[in-house]
Amino acid sequence: MRHRLGRTLRTPVGLAAAVAVVFLVLVAVFGPMLLGARADAVDTDAINQNPGPGHLLGTDALGRDIAARVVVATRLSLELALGAAAIGVTGGVLLGVAPALVGRRLGRLLTAAVGILVAFPSLLFVLFLATIFGVGARGAMLAIGLALVPPMARLVQNLTASVAGSDYVAAARVLGVGRWRMMTRHLLPNVAEPCVLFAATATAGSLVAFAGLSFLGLGVQQPEYDWGRLLNEQLNRVYVNPLAALAPGAAVVVTGLMLALVGETLAQAGGRRAAGAVPKSGRASGTVTASRNIATDVDTLVEVRDLTVGFGVGRAAVRGVSFRIARGEAVGLVGESGSGKSLTALALADLLPVTATAAAGMMVVPKAGTETAVVFQDPMTSLNPALRVGRQLAEVAEVHRRATRRQAWRSAVERLAAVGIPTAERRARQRPHEYSGGMRQRAMIGMGLMGTPRLIIADEPTTALDVTVQRQVLDLLAQARRDSGAALLMISHDLGVVAQVCDRVLVMYAGVIVEELPVADLFTGARHPYTRALAHAVPTMSTDLEAELATIPGRPPQPGERIEGCPFAPRCASAEDRCRTEAPPTERRDDGEGSVACWFPVAARKEAIG
């Protein structure tokens, strides 16, 4: 955190925050020393003067210089705000961590109590406490400070509760780490950042609250004065000398903004939190710039040549991918995370994020929306939780087939029934949360079948599902393909899943297709060392129990990493010098059943030895 703070201070926001802090401290320290006498000097000859050369903002009812008073008031205003914030933050942290330290029952009681207290508006809280403590600066500080306790405590409670529920705290508990050590080593370090941010916000908030209370006459009392008090004194002269009323107000706003800036800087220095606040780049538009030419022959449904997808300059995630899919064919696209397989699929469905840049020498795909159906990985999040499932299917027909509402609804119910949803009539009227995971994925498939799909793109359709329903969803996909005659592109990391459904497999590694092969060869006849290793890295029901599993040392290159030669060379046991310098071309296999991009394909080497 410390070196990150240094880095943040060098950003424009950080620099501004640092300057702001220095400025506030200087004004608060030297203001009263330099201008104190002038601010208190009563001058009966110059009562209620308007701004002029002698008095920049005019004078008040006793002839005192208002500009000087605004500057001098900085110290008291800041002191009171910091004092109240200190009370609030200290109380809030103590009350917030208490439930984690005391017993379960008492902890629950504390949580409930804080939950009830936060429901009351904080100003009401302040007024209530101000009534009890009486009118005056000290009472107001206590009131504002105590009113900050419940929201702060709620924040700390929520944060500690989420950290306390994390696996690493569970692991520490199993290791016998004591309560105190748990608090100081695991809980507090992990909640500190948002608390610091909240403290900055709380200081700004109590500054404003103080200004409000003093303005109402409930805070600072004469002869002391803060900004709120000055505002209170000058408000009735707003028609005569508006500047005198606006100046203390402006001081409050500017100081509040400075404190917000400080909070912002601390949050940025916190790093992880700031990164979380940046919205993840949504999957909006982002179209492949390609000539959508006509396919080379009538049997070809999809033809892609030299597809590249990247983020920013030089960060290519898909680096020149070419393949074709025939009508009605089922093709699997396998690879590990970061291999570019999902981006390839998204490019095909024209669903790339707008931040991605994509280009292709040639790209022939059926029409998106009506002729291409897409099934995503997580059915829990892919259906809109606010809309009835039937509606989400029906709207496809309404938009693309111009069906009436009633017709569309009827065909939605039919589709739901067709994908095996029992009592479809009733189920169509439910919202997704009433469906199980498997049923949601069925509904997603049904949604794709609302059009007349010629291509179904399924991106890890079973990964998020329970093992026992995986099979059913795969069977349903196969059935949908049979019934509609559509081709299928199945993206998966699981070779077994692909082997079960597909005719042909494309293997991707580091943004390129390293091998294309018929599914029958996937486990026994692969030529590329990567495909071979992948097929044996995970045990199957026929794995030799005495042998070690095949492993691939190292890790796959990150998207955008500079790659020279064969991308797999650093992890490949049979790599030679040539592999590290020269990228292997994709060559058709002798039997024409597939292709491989490797200088030393496995079968070829065997022949050479034998």
Added chain:
Amino acid sequence: MSALQVDELTVRYGRMTAVDRVSLQVAPGSVTGVVGGSGSGKSTLGRAVVGLAPVSGGRILVDGADAKSLRHRGAHPVQLVFQNPYASLDPRMTIGASVAEALPRMPGPQRRDEAARYLDLVDVDPAYLTRTPDTLSGGQRQRVALARALAARPRVLIADEITSALDVSVQGAVLNLLRRLQREAGFAMLFISHDLAVVRYLCDRIAVLDEGRLVESGPADEVLRDPQHETTRTLLASIPARPAVPGGQEAAA
């Protein structure tokens, strides 16, 4: 005497019974696999054994002694390796400190050496001691989590779906490591997984859970060759058929 003996264990959350009177044993130096679909209670069972889930009935014995009575002396005699290596290491701690936390009391320099030794044991470069988890890959993190669990010198190790969050190409390496360590050190292990093929590779015995109940258990090869319970058959059938093993498809029919 079993290394781990679970008797009639019941775990309830409110009205929901997550684990329902489950009994099983793990012999010293052996591996028992616990399989089931999601919601079968297999993870809750593992958490209950190490005291992370509320036990509302039954007993847990480690080497014949009640686990609760063993608790008072520092680390739990049963250690758990969690599913998600991205969540199971404190992001604010160096991995050296995380592993050292599991070690018994000893002087500083010796502690450091011990932590380094455990990292070395799981094939992680001991030079990584001072790194924080965010600089490590998923596979490396899972190795560190394994090192931390072993550093507490557990009588029994529980591995809860430890490869399901990892990339395919590193799963095999972690499984090889776990099998090697288990055979060399000879600790007893409860291996929780939904993947029967992985369980078959690692385990001597298999226990099948469904809706919190133990529905079948026995030696691994017997259970897989001749499954008695419907749940076991469904699980077997859900393994994607590979061209080399047509058995799975037949079981589904």
Added chain:
Amino acid sequence: MSLTAAVRASEGARTALRHHPWAAFVLRRTGRLAVSLFVLVTASFAMIHLIPGDPVRAALGPSADPGLVAAQRHALGLDEALPVQYVHFLGQLFTGRLGDSISNQMPVSEVIADRLPNTLLIAVPAFCLIMLLAIPIGMGAAVFTRDGRRRRAELGFAAVTGVVSAVPEFLLAVGLVAVFAVAWPILPVASQDGPLSYVLPVLSLTIVPAAALARIVRVEALRVLGEDYMRTARAKRLPARLRYLRHALPNLLTASLTVGGLLFTSLIAGTVLVESVFAWPGLGSTIVQAITAHDYPLVQGAVLVFGLGALLITFLVDVVVAAADPQSTIRGN
């Protein structure tokens, strides 16, 4: 009813609740409301006893006649035992009486009935305006600047709403007065005087929360636009109008409503200051005057009404949001 029948009935209710998570949620939430109400009532009762020294002496001044003080103490029931006073206080509450004001001897309930409508007359229009402004602006800003396009517009939006939402309402009120009533006198300032006199108070209450809410709505909208189901809507090639209005907006509303409810309770508080600036005869300025005048029965009454309003609104919002978005709310609780 026999015991078994009672047991069966309660079990029936329990099964019903298990099958209707929303009903169970409303029931739990009602329980919390009841506890909160109890806390509110007890706190406002306790207030007068927590004040250091003699509240009556404080109200009437140090030079007041001892006989008068004693009479007032008796009128407030302060000469009785604490539990008796509490029961008496609760009894009064149920009949809608809140005692008499010390400063003008009027029944507190009458004072409140007189002032509360004035507060609502500016708070309710302000609330509607806030929602009508913030949701379209926030959502528009999100759509306009999503995926990091138009960085400059995004920064401008963040800067303007950030600065505006940092301005306290009453300072904005003073600023508005300085501009629209002093520098460029087109609008009336003090007191109720025709529809135009509502403009400045309502605007003072609207602008700051609207900016704050617009920021939140934008962040929420960006989150919604990045959800998987929005990608599904794109995959279906729905026209943009349908994607935003039918698919994004409902999901956005539930989140905005939760914040909106909190906002309304803070709006009640905002009226306290804004009313003081405009000398608006509402409940907010009344409570301030009552505190300054040590008129404790009136403070008590006003605190009760404000607190009750806040609790009821958050309750309603929670219940409505739970009905609209059962999954997230009920599981989250």
